Amino acid sequence: MSVRIVDVREVTKPISSPIRNAYIDFTKMTTSLVAVVTDVMREGKRVVGYGFNSNGRYGQGGLIRERFAPRLLEADPKKLLDEGGDNLDPDKIWATLMSNEKPGGHGERSVAVGTIDMAVWDAVAKIAGKPLFRLLAERHGRNANPRVFVYAAGGYYYPGKDLSALRGEMRGYLDRGYNVVKMKIGGAPIEEDRQRIEAVLNEIGKGAQLAVDANGRFDLETAIAYAKMLRDYPLFWYEEAGDPLDFQLQAALAEFYPAPMATGENLFSHQDARNLLRYGGMRPDRDWLQFDCALSYGLCEYQRTLEVLKIQGWSPSRCIPHGGHQMSLNIAAGLGLGGNESYPDLFQPYGGFPDGVRVENGHITMPDLPGIGFEGKSDLYAEMKALAA
Ligand SMILES: O=C([O-])CC(=O)C(=O)O
Numbered sequence: 001m002s003v004r005i006v007d008v009r010e011v012t013k014p015i016s017s018p019i020r021n022a023y024i025d026f027t028k029m030t031t032s033l034v035a036v037v038t039d040v041m042r043e044g045k046r047v048v049g050y051g052f053n054s055n056g057r058y059g060q061g062g063l064i065r066e067r068f069a070p071r072l073l074e075a076d077p078k079k080l081l082d083e084g085g086d087n088l089d090p091d092k093i094w095a096t097l098m099s100n101e102k103p104g105g106h107g108e109r110s111v112a113v114g115t116i117d118m119a120v121w122d123a124v125a126k127i128a129g130k131p132l133f134r135l136l137a138e139r140h141g142r143n144a145n146p147r148v149f150v151y152a153a154g155g156y157y158y159p160g161k162d163l164s165a166l167r168g169e170m171r172g173y174l175d176r177g178y179n180v181v182k183m184k185i186g187g188a189p190i191e192e193d194r195q196r197i198e199a200v201l202n203e204i205g206k207g208a209q210l211a212v213d214a215n216g217r218f219d220l221e222t223a224i225a226y227a228k229m230l231r232d233y234p235l236f237w238y239e240e241a242g243d244p245l246d247f248q249l250q251a252a253l254a255e256f257y258p259a260p261m262a263t264g265e266n267l268f269s270h271q272d273a274r275n276l277l278r279y280g281g282m283r284p285d286r287d288w289l290q291f292d293c294a295l296s297y298g299l300c301e302y303q304r305t306l307e308v309l310k311i312q313g314w315s316p317s318r319c320i321p322h323g324g325h326q327m328s329l330n331i332a333a334g335l336g337l338g339g340n341e342s343y344p345d346l347f348q349p350y351g352g353f354p355d356g357v358r359v360e361n362g363h364i365t366m367p368d369l370p371g372i373g374f375e376g377k378s379d380l381y382a383e384m385k386a387l388a389a
């Protein structure tokens, strides 16, 4: 049986909305959609793997088309196969993508590679005829747990949004089954943010919890001023206070913030993750790590990141990735992460769950769909299918 990648296609799609966090607005946000087309047939259909690059970093069409897709298509197909020769080997593909790339200075090539890697894993699990989370659990000798914690991210700033709109948004998440919600901070003066936080806490009551996200906006002084304000409240976490690569700031903040902190969505390699754990003062008994495989060289690299965690004394259950995509849901269910982000009202049709999956008591249950499960989400699959047609 031949197993061959016959094409790698990319299209850049808008995922824009009028929202704003403390650092950027999303009025021009895009994502790359990728199809890895194989010559394998399953149940009378050609196996195509799909991927996209989460949100927050723009499409990567230039890098994918000029550098990464040609490397895959020019490689000897036999060199991309696993030992049995009957499936693709994601690690060999990853090494091929990264040939002639220097170390360090990751830039956004990690996003381009992460997007293709997602499509490769989708294809590999479909060729194996299994959900990706089950394939991952088997490869790691673990039991899959299809029940995954999810939280609702939103609470953005946008024109005309007052406290009652913010409260209404959060109420809507609770009505849909979530029990942890997240809102943005740092895009308004501290006193205004305090009022926004109190409004949300009053709305959600004792049965739910609130996380806050500063999107890396603060200098040390401001991060500490916020820590002193935030520690008055029983928050789920205080996220990305300062620049993602300012590990000293993160470590200093721990002195002022005994409750859980979260960060990592803008660290794009296992080496950066290792530096965070070495120097960022993050505490394995309470803090949360948010590396998003789609932005950070994909699942091949994410497995290396999980190895780094292990060596540094961290459990994978402290990871709740950024991005709200089904790829991280599979990793969570297969490799025992603590859960996944979700954006119930944003970045559609890319984020979210397969049709019919409901959030209950802050958790979803993964259906048994082959691959990542994109075929189970009809609005998303319509876009994907158009690319592969
Ligand atoms: O606003 C964003 O860029 C998204 C983000 O930080 C998150 O989901 O944690």
Ligand SMILES: [Mg+2]
Binding pocket: 213, 215, 239, 240, 265, 322
């Ligand atoms: Mg964030």
